[in-house]
Amino acid sequence: MHEEYMNSTLTAVVPATVRVGANAPHADLYKELFVANTDKSTGHSMMRALQRDVKRLSFDGGHTLLFVFYSKSAAARWNQKALRYQNAVIVLHNTHRRPEDEGTGQYTAAQVEVQYAVRIYGAGRLGLAALERAFSLFSEAKVLDVEHARAKKTEL
Incomplete structure (x- = not known):
């Protein structure tokens, strides 16, 4: 408490x-x-x-x-x-998640920045460069790497 x-x-x-x-x-x-x-x-x-x-x-x-x-x-x-x-x-950023934001899928730029990985579903038609630019613009967070989903963990 x-x-x-x-x-x-x-x-x-x-x-x-x-x-x-x-x-x-x-x-x-x-x-x-x-x-x-x-x-x-x-x-x-x-x-x-x-x-x-x-x-x-x-x-x-x-x-x-x-x-x-x-x-x-x-x-x-x-x-x-x-x-x-x-x-x-x-x-220093406030990354505290407000109770009313739980389950909405909405995050602040500071909250997105501390995520190790973010999955974006339904973006298969976009190219990786376009996806990276779009995500950087609307999230205001740094994007370090973008990759397509793999069918298997060992698939590169």
Whole structure:
């Protein structure tokens, strides 16, 4: 119950070029953020504010950093903010699914971006390039790869 009303989670997609251990400790994740976002004179107050607002920072072992904030108002301050992480830029997004959206098939661009794969049924007549362009336009999410469905897992 406490998690539902008090805490709020923002998600950041980590590019494939960034190396993060599957079970990286909370402190190591903060250290990487701190090193990338500060120098001798700038960034320290921003990182202190982030550390004050964030209850827990975790990596899912794939491509997503999860920032759990103490409150929804704290999370709202950081929503859509960009931070550096190692040599990449990550953007914090609210990927929470509202109860009224369940079962509708409607997703925000941030929710689509964290999906590993999306299947589009009935698009067989479209070419792969047209499908990629159309999906990029209406979803506003990055499309990394498009492929036709396979009859068997081993079929290439």
